[in-house]
Amino acid sequence: xxxxxxxxxxxxxxxxxxxxxxxxxxxxxxxxxxxxxxxxxxxxxxxxxxxxxxxxxxxxxxxxxxxxxxxxxxxxxxxxxxxxxxxxxxxxxxxxxxxxxxxxxxxxxxxxxxxxxxxxxxxxxxxxxxxxxxxxxxxxxxxxxxxxxxxxxxxxxxxxxxxxxxxxxxxxxxxxxxxxxxxxxxxxxxxxxxxxxxxxxxxxxxxxxxxxxxxxxxxxxxxxxxxxxxxxxxxxxxxxxxxxxxxxxxxxxxxxxxxxxxxxxxxxxxxxxxxxxxxxxxxxxxxxxxxxxxxxxxxxxxxxxxxxxxxxxxxxxxxxxxxxxxxxxxxxxxxxxxxxxxxxxxxxxxxxxxxxxxxxxxxxxxxxxxxxxxxxxxxxxxxxxxxxxxxxxxxxxxxxxxxxxxxxxxxxxxxxxxxxxxxxxxxxxxxxxxxxxxxxxxxxxxxxxxxxxxxxxxxxxx
Numbered sequence: 001x002x003x004x005x006x007x008x009x010x011x012x013x014x015x016x017x018x019x020x021x022x023x024x025x026x027x028x029x030x031x032x033x034x035x036x037x038x039x040x041x042x043x044x045x046x047x048x049x050x051x052x053x054x055x056x057x058x059x060x061x062x063x064x065x066x067x068x069x070x071x072x073x074x075x076x077x078x079x080x081x082x083x084x085x086x087x088x089x090x091x092x093x094x095x096x097x098x099x100x101x102x103x104x105x106x107x108x109x110x111x112x113x114x115x116x117x118x119x120x121x122x123x124x125x126x127x128x129x130x131x132x133x134x135x136x137x138x139x140x141x142x143x144x145x146x147x148x149x150x151x152x153x154x155x156x157x158x159x160x161x162x163x164x165x166x167x168x169x170x171x172x173x174x175x176x177x178x179x180x181x182x183x184x185x186x187x188x189x190x191x192x193x194x195x196x197x198x199x200x201x202x203x204x205x206x207x208x209x210x211x212x213x214x215x216x217x218x219x220x221x222x223x224x225x226x227x228x229x230x231x232x233x234x235x236x237x238x239x240x241x242x243x244x245x246x247x248x249x250x251x252x253x254x255x256x257x258x259x260x261x262x263x264x265x266x267x268x269x270x271x272x273x274x275x276x277x278x279x280x281x282x283x284x285x286x287x288x289x290x291x292x293x294x295x296x297x298x299x300x301x302x303x304x305x306x307x308x309x310x311x312x313x314x315x316x317x318x319x320x321x322x323x324x325x326x327x328x329x330x331x332x333x334x335x336x337x338x339x340x341x342x343x344x345x346x347x348x349x350x351x352x353x354x355x356x357x358x359x360x361x362x363x364x365x366x367x368x369x370x371x372x373x374x375x376x377x378x379x380x381x382x383x384x385x386x387x388x389x390x391x392x393x394x395x396x397x398x399x400x401x402x403x404x405x406x407x408x409x410x411x412x413x414x415x416x417x418x419x420x421x422x423x424x425x426x427x428x429x430x431x432x433x434x435x436x437x438x439x440x441x442x443x444x445x446x447x448x449x450x451x452x453x454x455x456x457x458x459x460x461x462x
Contacts, residue, residue, distance in 0.1 A: 004320045007313040008410060011058065017041055024372050032452035033368050033437055035377045044375030045416055047405040050343045051216075052098075052256035052263060054409030057308060060260060060301040067297025072288050076296035076303075083303035087238065087310070088215075088245045090268035092275035096286055097293030099216060099254025099265045100125040105285070106212075106252055106267060107133040109277040110176045118166055119179040119214075120158040121145070121186040124385055126179070126214060128446050135176075140166065145187045146399040148337045148348050153228040154193040155339075156184030156221075158200055167207040178204055181214040182221035182244070186381055188402060189217075189341020191224035194232070194243065201247045210249040210271075216257040218244065220342030223315040238310040250274070257343065260305035260409060264298050318342060322407055325417050332425045337402060344406040347424070349382055352403075353434055358383055360436025360456050363401040366427075368453075369434040370403075374423035379404045385448045 019027070019042055031037035035048065046053070068075040081093045096102045103126050111117065113134025122130065122137045130137040140162040144152040158180055167175060180200060184190045197213075204211040222240040226232045232240055245251060250269040255261040269275045279289045286293035294302075308314070319342050326340035335351030349363025356362040363382040370376050382401030389395055405420065427434075441452040 004317055006321075006410075006413075007311070007317055008057070016044055018044060019375055021372070024375060028368060028372060032440065033455070034448075034451060034453060035367055035371055035379070036449050038371070038377060042375075043371075043377045045412065045420060046377050047344075047407060047420070048377045048379050050257055050406040050408050051254060052261065053411065054256075054260050054262070055411050056260055056262065056301060056305070057410075059308070060304045063300035063304045064297040067295060067300045069296045071291070073290050074296045074299070076299040077290040080299040080303040083306055084266055084268060087218075087241055087306060088251060088268045089242060090245065090250060090270050092250075092267075092269040092272060094267040094269070094275065094278055094282060094289060095292030095294055095299060096265040096267060096282070098256060098263060099214075099252065100129065101286055101293065102252040102254070102265045102267045103129040104132075105278050105281050106250075107135075108281050110274060111135045112176070115174050115176055116166070116170055117176060117179060118158075118163055120156055120181055120184050120192065122179070123181060123185050123214070124381075124446055124448070126181070127386075132445075138166070139186075141184070141187055145184070145190065148188070148335065148346075148351070148400070151339055153339065154191055154196060154224075156182065156187055156190035156192040157196040158192070160196070160199045160203060163200065164203050164206075167203065167209060172208045175207075175209050177210040177212050177249070179212050179214055180248075181216075183217045183224070183342055185217070185343075186386075188337035188346040188400070189344045189404075190337075190339075191221045191228070191342070193229050194225050194240070195229065197244060197247050211247070213244070213248050213251040215245075215251045215253040217343055218251075218253070219258040219309040219315060220318065222310070223312075223319060224342065227319070236310075237312055237315055241310065255302050255306065258306075258309045259302050260308060261298070261302045264294055264302045265292075266302075318409070321414070321417070324414070325405065325407075325421060328421045329424060332421075332428065334424055334428050337400075344404045346381070347403040347405065349380065349401040349403050352428065352431055353436075355432050356434070356436045358387075358397045358401070359395065360438065361453075362436070363403050364453070365434055365437045366403050368437065370423065370427060373427050374419070376420055376423055379406060380448065384451065389442075 107129045111133040115135040118138045127137040140159045144150040145155045222237040255264040323340045335348035337346035353362035363380040386398040436456040437453040
């Protein structure tokens with residue numbers, strides 16, 4: 001059979017509401033044209049994020065009922081630790097309430113002001129936590145990563161030549177660790193090859209610098225290696241993931257992605273000394289080290305989810321269903337990031353809204369227009385998220401201005417996705433009517449979450 005079906009069946013449903021075009025226009029104005037400010041009741045299809053928005057399995061719900069809420073040393077923690085160690089292989093396992101808490105703890109423990117943390121492409125909260133520590137988050141992706149049309153199979157790779165040159169110039173004392181994000185979310189959900197991680201390991205060993213993974217979507221990355229990298233076709237996603245983790249000194253993970261969690265994160269480390277400092281800080285901010293800000297029932301659900309995610313039938317379906325959306329948008333002439341990532345389809349905001357200059361935030365304007373047109377909420381990863389205003393008042397814009405259609409795990413059906421495809425095709429036909437937007441209030445840190453905007457008045461020629 002050629003048809004790839006969902007390897008699950010639906011057991012519980014949740015109603016979604018509809019709004020009219022006029023209502024959505026009013027709601028956008030009330031939200032200051034920021035989709036993050038919209039109420040859930042007013043969203044028809046929510047592709048803002050795949051973080052914490054997935055559907056848990058019957059086994060995970062059963063695990064919730066087994067949750068042990070003992071404050072210290074709960075049975076849930078030991079089940080969680082065993083499940084994580086089985087895949088990650090690192091001795092130190094520290095739960096946190098979500099991924100950014102893990103980032104904050106690692107940065108607080110080992111990053112010092114003035115240092116540099118190189119990576120393939122840091123995501124928003126990772127970059128913010130590094131910079132709050134007084135360090136600099138430096139992106140060094142391979143050149144193909146900046147070309148949406150490039151069909152390089154591993155556009156998430158870190159540039160090993162630039163990494164080597166950086167470590168040669170800066171020295172180990174100025175680089176607390178190198179961070180590779182799998183898959184590369186800010187770069188279009190692109191995977192990282194095993195060869196690239198091995199190469200980064202060799203470079204880091206030569207200079208005595210730790211190598212870490214941001215592993216939020218490790219299972220999808222493992223499946224891409226199986227499908228795209230020579231020598232892995234006969235390997236299981238689990239064995240591939242285990243090899244990835246064997247190459248690094250530690251990992252940070254938001255378990256709200258590839259662990260089917262609605263909450264949760266984890267830090268794994270080889271170094272007991274670093275782990276001791278992380279736990280010291282964790283007690284101050286998150287809770288006791290065996291629960292890390294999570295309920296015991298959350299730990300049990302995550303212990304099950306982190307194993308479930310590696311099911312090959314599920315991963316085959318996951319990548320195929322995302323590719324289904326990308327291929328139909330591409331066939332309609334809509335500019336998308338190629339090849340397709342695993343958790344999301346990325347539309348090129350600048351290519352879609354080519355009539356808008358960077359100052360009018362084409363990607364963000366597209367995300368607002370898509371909600372207005374069809375009630376679909378998405379997330380911009382570009383000018384608003386990563387644009388930087390310089391001291392002279394000028395702007396530095398990121399290489400890519402993308403609109404991410406992040407698909408929650410086990411939530412939407414193909415007909416939902418067909419609706420998304422149809423809406424984007426309709427909007428593309430009248431794309432030059434999409435108005436630009438500008439900031440009215442822009443926070444200095446993570447501006448996309450709470451910034452306010454207004455439409456740019458259309459100039460009328462006399």
